Amino acid sequence: MSDVRDILGAPKLHGEKAEAAPKPKKAKIERPKGMSREAFALLGDQHPIISSQLAEKGKKDLKAKPKPSTKGVVVWNFKGFRNSARDDGLELKRWTKAYKDAAGRVRDADDSNDYSFAKFNKKIQLARYNDEEYDSLVKSLHSSHEWSREETDYLLTMCERFDLRFNVIADRYEYVPSSHKVHAHPRTLDDLKERYYAVARALFIGREGGEAPIANQVLVKHPFNKQHEVDRKRAIEQMLERTAEQLAEENALLAEAKAVEEKRKAEAAAAAAAARRAAAQPVAAAGVATPAAAPVGAPAAIAAGVHRLPDAFSNDPGPGVSSFFDANCEPARPKPGVYARGMSTTTLGGNIIANVQGGARGQKAMETLMAELAAIWPGVQNPPRVSTRAVCGSWLALRNEIVALHELRRTRLPGGGVGGATDDKKSSKKRR
Numbered sequence: 001m002s003d004v005r006d007i008l009g010a011p012k013l014h015g016e017k018a019e020a021a022p023k024p025k026k027a028k029i030e031r032p033k034g035m036s037r038e039a040f041a042l043l044g045d046q047h048p049i050i051s052s053q054l055a056e057k058g059k060k061d062l063k064a065k066p067k068p069s070t071k072g073v074v075v076w077n078f079k080g081f082r083n084s085a086r087d088d089g090l091e092l093k094r095w096t097k098a099y100k101d102a103a104g105r106v107r108d109a110d111d112s113n114d115y116s117f118a119k120f121n122k123k124i125q126l127a128r129y130n131d132e133e134y135d136s137l138v139k140s141l142h143s144s145h146e147w148s149r150e151e152t153d154y155l156l157t158m159c160e161r162f163d164l165r166f167n168v169i170a171d172r173y174e175y176v177p178s179s180h181k182v183h184a185h186p187r188t189l190d191d192l193k194e195r196y197y198a199v200a201r202a203l204f205i206g207r208e209g210g211e212a213p214i215a216n217q218v219l220v221k222h223p224f225n226k227q228h229e230v231d232r233k234r235a236i237e238q239m240l241e242r243t244a245e246q247l248a249e250e251n252a253l254l255a256e257a258k259a260v261e262e263k264r265k266a267e268a269a270a271a272a273a274a275a276r277r278a279a280a281q282p283v284a285a286a287g288v289a290t291p292a293a294a295p296v297g298a299p300a301a302i303a304a305g306v307h308r309l310p311d312a313f314s315n316d317p318g319p320g321v322s323s324f325f326d327a328n329c330e331p332a333r334p335k336p337g338v339y340a341r342g343m344s345t346t347t348l349g350g351n352i353i354a355n356v357q358g359g360a361r362g363q364k365a366m367e368t369l370m371a372e373l374a375a376i377w378p379g380v381q382n383p384p385r386v387s388t389r390a391v392c393g394s395w396l397a398l399r400n401e402i403v404a405l406h407e408l409r410r411t412r413l414p415g416g417g418v419g420g421a422t423d424d425k426k427s428s429k430k431r432r
Contacts, residue, residue, distance in 0.1 A: 072099035081113050085121035127200040137206040190226050197224040313393030323389045342387030349399045
């Protein structure tokens with residue numbers, strides 16, 4: 001009926017509910033390009049004012065009943081306190097927390113009447129001397145002819161006052177002798193350090209009876225060196241006072257030195273490579289007896305009978321030369337640790353054989369080649385028995401020569417060396 005009344009424009013009956021006006025739709029805000037979804041969600045009215053977790057926690061706290069404290073009701077007392085870090089005995093007052101039990105007795109939360117921050121007032125324990133120690137230990141120091149006891153006492157007082165902050169001490173140092181006959185010498189920062197550390201070191205050593213009981217003490221282990229400090233500061237000043245021309249000249253010298261070092265390394269590497277090539281070539285020296293005939297099937301390089309021990313494999317290579325070798329038979333320094341030369345050489349030789357090109361076929365060819373050589377010279381497959389530097393280096397060089405022989409047979413011989421007959425059969429079948 002409400003629809004008919006609306007069409008006819010008739011007034012609504014008493015008690016009939018008026019329809020709610022449609023809510024205007026809010027314009028949808030599009031997220032700007034490059035803005036994250038979380039940041040965009042904060043722009044609208046969808047995000048809560050407070051975290052839901054905090055709201056839930058607040059509800060629980062409001063519903064929970066407060067538990068009475070076992071210590072009693074908290075009260076505050078206005079009472080005095082002293083600061084143990086002060087020497088004048090000043091007493092101040094403050095409000096302190098206390099607890100009042102059911103019987104009406106009041107108990108302080110902190111029973112101590114001292115200032116709570118007095119524990120952070122740390123004082124340096126300085127070395128002080130008496131008359132006997134000054135006469136027997138301090139007076140005999142080398143610097144004592146320039147320092148009187150009165151001035152030394154003044155220095156120790158300043159060190160205690162300013163907690164060994166020598167820059168402040170040197171700024172406030174104004175010693176005035178009590179006698180007019182004594183003249184005050186101007187003291188630098190290094191002079192003050194030298195005198196204090198010398199006195200403290202002499203007292204420590206004298207009280208312990210020698211340096212051995214306190215050998216690890218800093219002043220005993222590292223005595224102050226005034227001349228070293230002066231030279232260090234002078235060097236820093238010279239570094240800071242350099243001009244732009246001096247900096248450019250220094251950089252040019254460093255670049256030239258780097259170029260010379262690189263050139264020297266390149267020449268040394270070229271000389272080493274030339275020596276290896278010369279050692280690898282068979283040399284028929286004049287006057288050398290011809291060795292016995294090699295067994296049938298021996299390779300040409302082995303059948304030549306030239307077995308020389310290169311100088312690089314000697315047991316006494318000289319200072320600074322490593323006793324280990326890399327895959328190229330060059331001296332190499334291993335990582336820090338403990339190594340057995342024989343085990344390390346055997347592992348490296350196995351890696352040399354395992355890195356042969358050709359995959360599974362190449363490995364099979366290497367196994368066949370090693371079997372052929374083992375038939376000629378038994379034991380060629382075994383690791384070195386005596387693990388000296390010369391033996392291990394020669395054993396690795398032999399492994400490299402075996403790999404070189406395998407590569408030669410694979411690239412130069414018909415059919416790729418090992419397995420060549422099978423390859424010839426396959427090629428003949430393809431031609432048919």
